[in-house]
Amino acid sequence: MKIPLKYTLRNFKSRRLTTAITVLGIALVVFVFAAVLMMAHGIQKTLVATGSQDNVIIARKSANGEISSIIVRSDYNTILTLPHIAKSSEGKPLISGETVVIINLPKRSGGLSNVCVRGVALEAFTLRPQVKIIEGRMFTAGAREIIVGSSIAKNFEGAGIGKTVEFGGNTWTIVGRFDGGGSAFDSEMWGDNDQLQDAFNRRGGYSTVTFKLDQPDAFNAFKAAFDREPRLQQFEPKPEQTFFAEQSENMTLFIRILGIFITIVFSFGSTIGAMITMYAAVANRTVEVGTLRALGFRRRSILSAFLSESLVIAFIGGVFGLLLASVLQFFSISMLNFQSFSELEFSFALSPSIIGWSMFFSLTMGLLGGFLPAVRAARLNIVNALRSA
DSSP, X not given: OOOOHHHHHHGGGGGHHHHXXXXXXXXXXXXXXXHHHHHHHHHHHHXXXXXXXXXXXXXXXXXXXXXXXXXXXXXXXXXXXXXXXXXXXXXXXXXXXXXXXXXEEEBTTSSEEEEEEXXXXXXXXXXXXTOEEEEEOOOOTTSSEEEEEHHHHHHBXXXXXXXXEEETTEEEEEEEXXXXXXXXXXXXXXXXXXXXXXXXXXXXXXXXXXXXXXXTTOHHHHHHHHHTOGGGTTEXXXXXXXXXXXXXXXXXXXXXHHHHHHHXXXXXXXXXXXXXXXXXXXXHTHHXXXXXXXXXXXXXHHHHHHHHHHHHHHHHHHHXXXXXXXXXXXXXXXXXXXXXXXXXXXXXXXXXXXXXXXXXXXXXXXXXXXXXHHHHHHTOOHHHHHHTO
16 A cells, blocks of 8 residues: 555644755755856856857867967958858958957956957947947947947946046047847957057957858858868867857856855755654654554555655755745856956856756755655564554
8 A cells, every 4th residue: 555645745744843944955955056057057158149150250279269369361361262251232251350358447346357358340240230239339440449348337447438448558438338138248348450459469360250151051061161271270160159158168167066066065964954854753753654554554655655755845945946046047247257268247047957957956865865764664663663652
């Protein structure tokens, strides 16, 4: 015979305080676990949103990121001769050689932090339609003017329209604010590429080259033509989304490893708490267990009943922890991107896989915490259990 589930649920009423404390402990551990995964997923989601499916970015093979890459103008001109580069209605290639540098700016919260400044051609705005001017105006080509991402304007001192910023031995005027559609561009400043190259003595070339494919499925054909060009063997083309997704790998891996290690340490406390709760349940219901055994319920039914009770507690704690973690989606934080060494703002992001792993982690704590007490309950001697009445 099997013990009905309502027997398990009814027993929660007899020890509400200890059950609530155990649920809270598991919920807090699940909250930390989910928050860590949401942080890593948020970073990855932000950087992937930076790229477009139709765009290709070219960088030096040995470069860890855009700031450590350089493409000289002769190589840029060679890239222009390759097939499958889309053209505008005027017949101009939709390609943007871009210079990326890092500067320091004071944060509103105090201290200095690195900010990415990107020198772009006007074609960059056609390549990135998600980037839109929302206040002020576009910078003027040939002028020391810049526009700032919404995150920069929010988090840094003196980053408002009309303010000036000193870098590269020059004074730059902020003339506009743009929205990058939740991408990493929100954490950048953009200006005229030629002016930025002059300021940093980078007239010799670009950091990366980005262009739009003439057909969405033309990347393999372009790469084949690219690989046949001997003058470009030190460079590598990648779909823009793939390139920026790779930029998040080291950072997200570090966050996951550190966060999961901390969570596992905390989980020992919650597992022990669940174990204590279930041992107390066994001790308080010794006579009940003896009666159930006398009525013909098998040991495995007793084992299943107590184990189910522990899993229900863990499930409730897991759901509560996930509900707490889901609130984090309304908050944005910024931190230093290990790959670009610049400030990156992102939002916590919840996904079905994070929900699944969090609940699995919660139920695992319940299983480990309830197994030994359930075994103890199942092994109680019928006569001794009834004598304790």
